[in-house]
Amino acid sequence: MDPLYGEALSSVIQSVMKVVFGLEVRVIASRIEDDKKAPFEVSGIIGLTGPVQGSIVISMPMALARELTARMLDERDSERCSTRDISDCIGELSNIAAGNVLSRLDPRKASGAQMSLPNVVMGSHKVVWGSKDAPCALMLYESSLGVFAAESNVRDSSASQEKEAHYVSHSSGR
Amino acid sequence: MYRILLVDDSRVMRKLLQNVLVSNGYADSEFPEASDGNEALQRLEQFSFKVDAIFCDLSMPNLDGLGFIDALAARKRLGMCPLIVLTADGSQSRGREVLLRGASALLRKPFNADEVSAVLGRLLASPRDASARQP
Numbered sequence: 364m365d366p367l368y369g370e371a372l373s374s375v376i377q378s379v380m381k382v383v384f385g386l387e388v389r390v391i392a393s394r395i396e397d398d399k400k401a402p403f404e405v406s407g408i409i410g411l412t413g414p415v416q417g418s419i420v421i422s423m424p425m426a427l428a429r430e431l432t433a434r435m436l437d438e439r440d441s442e443r444c445s446t447r448d449i450s451d452c453i454g455e456l457s458n459i460a461a462g463n464v465l466s467r468l469d470p471r472k473a474s475g476a477q478m479s480l481p482n483v484v485m486g487s488h489k490v491v492w493g494s495k496d497a498p499c500a501l502m503l504y505e506s507s508l509g510v511f512a513a514e515s516n517v518r519d520s521s522a523s524q525e526k527e528a529h530y531v532s533h534s535s536g537r
Numbered sequence: 538m539y540r541i542l543l544v545d546d547s548r549v550m551r552k553l554l555q556n557v558l559v560s561n562g563y564a565d566s567e568f569p570e571a572s573d574g575n576e577a578l579q580r581l582e583q584f585s586f587k588v589d590a591i592f593c594d595l596s597m598p599n600l601d602g603l604g605f606i607d608a609l610a611a612r613k614r615l616g617m618c619p620l621i622v623l624t625a626d627g628s629q630s631r632g633r634e635v636l637l638r639g640a641s642a643l644l645r646k647p648f649n650a651d652e653v654s655a656v657l658g659r660l661l662a663s664p665r666d667a668s669a670r671q672p
Binding site: 435436437447451452455458461462463466480 | 547552556625647
């Protein structure tokens with residue numbers, strides 16, 4: 364995985380959380396995962412296709428998702444936020460984050476990349492299987508409202524084409 | 538002060554758009570809301586069609602964005618103010634259709650705050666269709 368994707372996502376998450384929710388967040392852990400488990404109950408998922416392929420997932424506990432939604436809607440009582448509100452909020456957060464990540468990438472690599480509509484999944488013990496060619500960079504963030512995670516499982520297709528070309532030339536050389 | 542109608546079935550999206558506009562020079566504006574095209578038409582009638590701009594999602598239940606554009610056209614109100622359509626649909630043909638039907642601009646979600654305010658500012662500064670603004 365190009366480390367730029369993880370770095371771009373990390374920087375975007377901090378900026379988006381501050382601008383949209385007025386929330387300061389900081390990275391408390393960052394690692395490469397193989398099993399791609401979205402670690403919390405609520406996950407917003409954006410698929411990427413074209414020259415940049417894979418997925419970006421933002422995952423958080425339901426309590427934090429509810430609090431963020433209440434902040435966005437200026438609701439004093441977070442219990443007034445419906446499941447639909449929470450889903451829309453986390454979906455839009457994922458959408459904004461993925462859009463910002465693409466806008467920060469080298470246009471020579473990212474131009475023409477397409478984002479899926481946001482999907483929001485609720486429930487624990489789920490696994491979001493991404494591209495098997497790209498390891499999953501998992502970042503854990505801490506905020507005054509709780510901990511959440513962002514995952515980048517992204518590769519650019521030029522990298523896989525180079526890999527295939529390398530494989531072909533290597534095979535034909537035998 | 539402007540009156541800017543926000544039409545989207547997601548109240549999160551309406552609030553997000555309002556926050557973007559408030560943060561980008563429209564803090565003293567009024568933001569009536571509607572959750573679909575039918576409700577938007579009701580709000581417009583309440584205001585005797587006196588609004589300065591409309592942001593409208595394309596995909597909504599009951600009466601969607603295209604239906605809302607057609608309903609405005611049928612009432613000869615289409616050019617009364619800027620109508621900015623928002624969509625997460627990336628297809629070029631869908632975008633062309635929206636503009637051909639008479640929308641002033643099309644913005645793709647996730648929208649960029651600078652782009653939203655720049656497009657709205659440009660459209661508010663441009664001349665309107667006077668006949669569509671008649672009471």
